[in-house]
Amino acid sequence: MSGSLQPLRRGRRSGGEDSRELILGTARRLFAEHGFDGTSLRQVAREAQVDPAMVHHFFKGKDELFALSVELPADPEQVLAGVETLDPGERAEAIIRAVLRLWEGPAQHGLVAFVRGTIGSTAKTALLREMVARTILSRVMAGVPGPAGEVRMRGDLVASQMVGLMLVRYVVRLDPLASATQDEVVRMVAPNVQRYLTGELDNP
Amino acid sequence: MSGSLQPLRRGRRSGGEDSRELILGTARRLFAEHGFDGTSLRQVAREAQVDPAMVHHFFKGKDELFALSVELPADPEQVLAGVETLDPGERAEAIIRAVLRLWEGPAQHGLVAFVRGTIGSTAKTALLREMVARTILSRVMAGVPGPAGEVRMRGDLVASQMVGLMLVRYVVRLDPLASATQDEVVRMVAPNVQRYLTGELDNP
Structure with a gap:
């Protein structure tokens, strides 16, 4: 099983990299302040001042955004x-x-x-x-x-x-x-x- | 018993403060690199470029120097x-x-x-x-x-x-x-x- 322990992917997109990092940074702050249940993707988009569609473009959902926010090196x-x-x-x-x-x-x-x-x-x-x-x-x-x-x-x-x-x-x-x-x-x-x-x- | 849990004293001497901090910083580094047993007061003095007597002036012995190096907030x-x-x-x-x-x-x-x-x-x-x-x-x-x-x-x-x-x-x-x-x-x-x-x- 240890062969399957890959670090979570961190996407590298030259174009959207800044927006992606901005969203992640905002999510990290909101999750830390309000917890998982107290944070919505809509809120993250609003605080990051991006369109909610952009959050969905970069992240599969709240679970993935959360996992990437925590930067856990394993799944x-x-x-x-x-x-x-x-x-x-x-x-x-x-x-x-x-x-x-x-x-x-x-x-x-x-x-x-x-x-x-x-x-x-x-x-x-x-x-x-x-x-x-x-x-x-x-x-x-x-x-x-x-x-x-x-x-x-x-x-x-x-x-x-x-x-x-x-x-x-x-x-x-x-x-x-x-x-x-x-x-x-x-x-x-x-x-x-x-x-x-x-x-x-x-x-x- | 909780009344007796005082933080370890940290002396404040206007004159020797610099030497004391220098010795503490050196001790902290040596203890981290070589452990307690691998570090002597003589070495600390040498590396801090102070007289061994000065180490003894500021610290009761290796145990006290170690405890203060770790900055443990309780005894x-x-x-x-x-x-x-x-x-x-x-x-x-x-x-x-x-x-x-x-x-x-x-x-x-x-x-x-x-x-x-x-x-x-x-x-x-x-x-x-x-x-x-x-x-x-x-x-x-x-x-x-x-x-x-x-x-x-x-x-x-x-x-x-x-x-x-x-x-x-x-x-x-x-x-x-x-x-x-x-x-x-x-x-x-x-x-x-x-x-x-x-x-x-x-x-x-």
Whole structure:
């Protein structure tokens, strides 16, 4: 699967490049300020002072515009392909393997730069929050049983472990965790992720 | 305990301010390049082109110089006071409570700025790695039984969960985890941290 992890395309059009970048920059600001749901393509066009048709000319829709605004160096849909169809009770290992494959594939440098840039900036952190909740957790938590609020909490807990794992292993590079094999990481971390996904949360 | 969480003092001396800042800047660079153990006060003085006595005049020793280089907005010794004396088999809750108290006390804004600045910069990330391993994990993992390599791995795993928790709750602010009470967070997260500290790691 790691062969399919291509960075999202960024179009290069000599003519429309300026308008495209203007739209992207405007979208980035609006998504950061108002979130995904609070931002419409119409608004983006208005704030960028371009015709709405031009937004549709450059971007397939709000999802693509959002993904490009965040400048995520990988496509969550590809990375997490198959995860949402697995039994939630046995999904932790697949989530961890998908993340490890991604970070140990060609996107690694882009991801480190993405994390550094995103966490280093307040506006980008807001984008990241939107992206994690909408694009990643919606897939990771699909079909997990329980009341919606509880499932969202479980998703945040899974995120807390996975974000920490990526940071400590690939960005801060604490050893020996940074040099453990993928299988070792899965054995050590999967039971914890699985507890957040479907385990008993309230009774230690 | 949160009343005792004072930011580390930064001296302001009109006369020696320049020399002090010069020494700090040099130390920051050397610690990032060569780590704590690979950096001596003598080297710092040489590279800063000041007399070694001046380094000792401004800083109590290498530990203080390092702590000030990292610009950590809280003192790990105070934050984790008492944790290392607890039975490792029942230490997770105390670790989590110490971290939550810290981040929900007066140091919060400084900590967010610290995390943003540190993760945003390659050199600062190297400093962070040194600091986490030396100053924090040494305390958190004190007395945890097992071979040294395994205990270090357990420490990195604890760090992965705690770093992720801080980022998701306080920096990225994913809800509902960002608005859960401290008691809720402890109930949800402590069993996972405790497994990393002293639980079975290899058999899920």
